[in-house]
Amino acid sequence: MTKILVTGATGNIGRSTLKHLLKRVPANHLAGLARNPVQAADLIAEGIDIRQGDYFDQNNLVRAFAGIDKLMLVSATAFTDRNTQHHNVISAARQAGVGHIVYMPIIRKAGSAFTLPEVTGEDIFAEDRLKSSGLTYTLVRHPPFLESIPFYLAGNACETGVHVPAGSGKAGFASRDDLAEAHAVVLSQAGHENRTYSLFGGPAVSFADVGRILSEISGNPVPFVPGADEDYIAHLMAAGLPQPAARFALAWVQGINAGEWDREPGDLENLLGRKPVTPTEFLRASYGAAGA
Incomplete structure (x- = not known):
């Protein structure tokens, strides 16, 4: 073997x-x-x-x-x-x-x-x-990880709101565990030689969508607060993130806002044989029992 x-x-x-x-x-x-x-x-x-x-x-x-x-x-x-x-x-x-x-x-x-x-x-x-x-x-x-959403938002977004640079693009985020399971499928099977897969999760969501989901989860309005890039950097640094990490987060958010990863599941769902974890499922597990 x-x-x-x-x-x-x-x-x-x-x-x-x-x-x-x-x-x-x-x-x-x-x-x-x-x-x-x-x-x-x-x-x-x-x-x-x-x-x-x-x-x-x-x-x-x-x-x-x-x-x-x-x-x-x-x-x-x-x-x-x-x-x-x-x-x-x-x-x-x-x-x-x-x-x-x-x-x-x-x-x-x-x-x-x-x-x-x-x-x-x-x-x-x-x-x-x-x-x-x-x-x-x-x-x-890989698309952006679902687990990176709290990193992009910083702090407790349910209390402070979704503070990100202005933009309406969406991303087909996927969880690390779903991606790892897809890796295991490819590694353990034949038939994947010299192939390329795009492991989008779904449904694709924008940061405004994230605010709406968090509002449903928490039972309280969670505002979407679009702003300038430097305001976003300041927000992340106020939450304790070093400036280099804040600027790295900004680059990801700019890509998301530009629609760089705006696709729905296809290869990931096919490899898993099931629907991948959704943003709502992930955010509910991450941000709390308030709306569970």
């Missing part, structure tokens, strides 16, 4: 992907890569082979990928020299004899000039490197 390795095993996406793989693949055919395997004690207890490795150490990666047939490359964190890290993983996989890499870039709208700092350019680099490597690949493109 195919031996599958998931990188970033101690992070949200990597850990969840392995958890979903356990439902589909015997544990002795699964491996994970972690900088600190001690943090993967729960996965080791399940029988998963956790191997030590760092994206910046290519020689170590070659050893860690020994005997692996299919590899899930969990994207490196923004602002950490993603190009070097992704290049190292792809090169090491090829050296180690890995046959197939699954990679998770951000979804890009065809023909759009929108660029997400520290994400878009680095994703394009990784995709080009992967396609020129000679390896079989699958691209599982």
Whole structure:
């Protein structure tokens, strides 16, 4: 049977992907890569082979990928020299004899000039490197995470309102867990070779829609308060976010407002065989029992 390795095993996406793989693949055919395997004690207890490795150490990666047939490359964190890290993983996989890499870039709208700092350019680099490597690949493109909505809003939006830059665009947000389950499907099945999926959740919502949903959940009006970009930065910083993180959030919100991820479920729903978690379901779980 195919031996599958998931990188970033101690992070949200990597850990969840392995958890979903356990439902589909015997544990002795699964491996994970972690900088600190001690943090993967729960996965080791399940029988998963956790191997030590760092994206910046290519020689170590070659050893860690020994005997692996299919590899899930969990994207490196923004602002950490993603190009070097992704290049190292792809090169090491090829050296180690890995046959197939699954990679998770951000979804890009065809023909759009929108660029997400520290994400878009680095994703394009990784995709080009992967396609020129000679390896079989699958691209599982991600929309913005549902879990990022509280980050974009900052503070308790049910009390303070939805303060974002003006715009009416929508996004087909998806939950990390649904995306991880889709990864597990692709990794555990044949038939996904050299294919590209756009894993939109749905229904697509705008920030004004988020305000309406929060109003229904809380039982009180939650105003949608559109403003200028610098007002948004100030709002996030007042909630305790450092300026670089606030500007990163602004870039995502600008993309959402521009409709960069305005699509309904298709590939994600097909891979899961069910409807993905909706924004209303996520927001109800996140913001409270008041409207439950």
